[in-house]
Amino acid sequence: MTKSVKPAKPAASATASDKLGKTQLVEMVADRTGLGKKQSEEAISATLDAITGALQQGRSVGLPGFGTFSVKATAARTGVKPGTSEKIQIPAGKKVSYKMATDLKKSL
Template sequence: MRTVTKTSKKAPANKPAATPAEPAGQVESGTPGKVTKTTLVDAVVTQTGLTKKQADGAVDAALGAVADALRQGQSVGLPGVGTLSVKATAARSGVRPGTTERIEIPAGKKVAFKVASTLKDSLR
């Protein structure tokens, strides 16, 4: 008895070309346009020589400190990046999408970010 094997008619997958090594200080992201926590941890490991577990703890501590400061209403300066601050928003009226019903939006707070001029200039 003869065995029949199924062959795929799909085109071979395009393999990405080898990319040159990233310059020092740059963070390579798995997703274009997005840097994840894992990417940050990997960058800390590469630049400091810490273990992955230590770098994860350091990144967690830094992000936690930023969040705690913002919850307390403090601004957070990140040299070379910018400043995060908490801004009060005024109460206002709005329209509920789909029903066109008028609603009142209460006053609240939001996080604002102001880009450092050095970073802004380097993006041009």
């Protein structure tokens, strides 16, 4: 048995300061799935923990229709300290990269 999922309603006036927080996300999931808010919060937390764990292991995470998260290495480089224009060395590190799914990109 499949549940129908209501499409998200576009915001009336979206601005750069509009942000969907975890609380609002939990409410949306609860409304769309019929789960309670506690169950929705547990499901979202478990999902985020699984994604975080995979990224920490160096694995990429693909979410069909949404995109792919992956870990990329950054090279050591010289930067400029704001305010003083002093040159500083920025060590090599890692960052999380996101590549948007084609379907999502077309729908925006």
